[in-house]
Amino acid sequence: MVDADILYLLPIFALSGAMVYFVWYKIQDSIPFLYPTGVIMAKEARLLDDNRLDELALMSLEEFVSSLGGTEYGEYIKGTGYEEIEKGLLLFRKNLYSELFKLIPERFTDIFDFLVREWDVMNLRTVLTGVHAGLPVDKVRNRLIEGGEMFEKIASVAGEDIERIASTFEGTPLAGAIEEYNRIKDFSGIDLALGKWMIEDISLKLDGRGDKKLWMVKRYLDIYVDGLNLKVMLRGKEGGVTEDEIKRFLIGAEVARVYGETGSVREFLERVRETRYGYLIAEVEDDVMRMELRIDEAVLRKVKELSSEEAFGFGPILRFLVMKDAEIRNLRVIAKLKGEGVPNERIKEMMVRVGKGG
Numbered sequence: 001m002v003d004a005d006i007l008y009l010l011p012i013f014a015l016s017g018a019m020v021y022f023v024w025y026k027i028q029d030s031i032p033f034l035y036p037t038g039v040i041m042a043k044e045a046r047l048l049d050d051n052r053l054d055e056l057a058l059m060s061l062e063e064f065v066s067s068l069g070g071t072e073y074g075e076y077i078k079g080t081g082y083e084e085i086e087k088g089l090l091l092f093r094k095n096l097y098s099e100l101f102k103l104i105p106e107r108f109t110d111i112f113d114f115l116v117r118e119w120d121v122m123n124l125r126t127v128l129t130g131v132h133a134g135l136p137v138d139k140v141r142n143r144l145i146e147g148g149e150m151f152e153k154i155a156s157v158a159g160e161d162i163e164r165i166a167s168t169f170e171g172t173p174l175a176g177a178i179e180e181y182n183r184i185k186d187f188s189g190i191d192l193a194l195g196k197w198m199i200e201d202i203s204l205k206l207d208g209r210g211d212k213k214l215w216m217v218k219r220y221l222d223i224y225v226d227g228l229n230l231k232v233m234l235r236g237k238e239g240g241v242t243e244d245e246i247k248r249f250l251i252g253a254e255v256a257r258v259y260g261e262t263g264s265v266r267e268f269l270e271r272v273r274e275t276r277y278g279y280l281i282a283e284v285e286d287d288v289m290r291m292e293l294r295i296d297e298a299v300l301r302k303v304k305e306l307s308s309e310e311a312f313g314f315g316p317i318l319r320f321l322v323m324k325d326a327e328i329r330n331l332r333v334i335a336k337l338k339g340e341g342v343p344n345e346r347i348k349e350m351m352v353r354v355g356k357g358g
Helices: 002-027 031-044 050-057 061-068 082-103 114-133 137-143 151-156 162-168 174-184 187-206 212-239 243-249 257-261 265-272 288-307 314-339 344-349
Strands: none
Touching: 031 082, 031 314, 050 061, 050 314, 050 344, 061 314, 082 114, 082 314, 114 137, 114 151, 114 162, 114 187, 162 174, 187 212, 212 243, 212 257, 212 265, 212 288, 212 314, 243 257, 257 265, 265 288, 288 314, 314 344
């Protein structure tokens, strides 16, 4: 009788075991993200929404700094001048990126080391700005942010001529960006070259990685690159850059056919709305700078929408990253334009609308 009861229960045990295995199979990849997701949610709750940013835009520069004193930025901002505010915001961002990098599960840190290496890009740009503007060495070095993988090397060439800088970085990924700057003496070129290097490096690391948790990162990168390429073509169209020339600056994409078929910026935008880039163009404006802001907002909205598909994984991390970057950018815009005496309404027009949450 006992044996018969055991035989009767065996299918139930087998079914229960199968269910436990199925649940474990489904959640095992999410377990490393439980703690990071909790940290991100706490940080996301402290984001400044559009209404708060509008209030900051209406304040005087002194009131703006005083108001930030009660936020997580307060300890980093040591004065009311734009350079002091900007350096404080960048130091905050560097420390935040370091904290986020530590939250990434170890097997994915190679994909996210751009959070560290980005400071090499920013510091090199600062040094080249000093060369371009003839700034004193001490002033250039004071603007550098101690971070990245080549800080000492970059700091050592502050104040040197472009040939010395180029030879110092020969054979490194930064060499191409320096060459581009040296060729046209235009920072739009070096910004694009540096950005292209960073993204192509991430793409190379993602290629061939079959880990299913990386699908969100790959999709995010696709959206981000679409936004960058669209802005490159927009700027190219405004500046009369030829189709052959603009190809050099695009990342992993061909020039949209409509680029060569259109004359004005508006005509280009109207036509490109019918292509793969259409999801980034809600409306067409003639002001290229404002149009770039609208594209940035579209990227942000798309990433937030995408992140809702993954509660525990890279979704919350990427959503917070793009929203926090937009917030810091807006604070830098407010500080800079306040210092230049730009009217409040114009400042508000120059901000990326962040929204809040996922």
